[in-house]
Amino acid sequence: MSDTEDLAALLEDTTPESDERLYVPYNAGWTAHIKQTGGTERCFAQHPGQDFFHLIVKGEIYLESGDERYCLTCAMRRGIVTRDRMFWQRATETPTIEPLEDSSEFSLRDDS
Numbered sequence: 001m002s003d004t005e006d007l008a009a010l011l012e013d014t015t016p017e018s019d020e021r022l023y024v025p026y027n028a029g030w031t032a033h034i035k036q037t038g039g040t041e042r043c044f045a046q047h048p049g050q051d052f053f054h055l056i057v058k059g060e061i062y063l064e065s066g067d068e069r070y071c072l073t074c075a076m077r078r079g080i081v082t083r084d085r086m087f088w089q090r091a092t093e094t095p096t097i098e099p100l101e102d103s104s105e106f107s108l109r110d111d112s
């Protein structure tokens with residue numbers, strides 16, 4: 001398959017208005033989780049203007065790297081997560097977050 005065909009295949013089922021997929025361009029060390037239990041785990045970031053850390057609720061998808069944990073809103077705001085399906089074409093851009101030392105694969109992990 002040519003590069004042009006690859007690109008067409010990537011885009012054919014994508015309309016930006018309805019595409020809910022998320023991508024982690026610099027994903028070394030990051031894992032996606034679904035919170036399985038109750039408890040008081042919190043996001044490691046605050047929204048501008050807020051003075052509390054977000055509670056991550058049971059069933060919520062969040063990202064984790066080492067001791068850092070982010071709700072998707074904060075991960076998006078920090079540039080860890082993007083809706084830009086074409087991020088890989090701009091791989092020369094400087095990441096807005098530093099890659100972490102753990103190079104484990106990005107994966108959906110079931111903690112149960």
Ligand SMILES: [Zn+2]
Nearest residue numbers: 043054071074
């Ligand atoms: Zn958050």
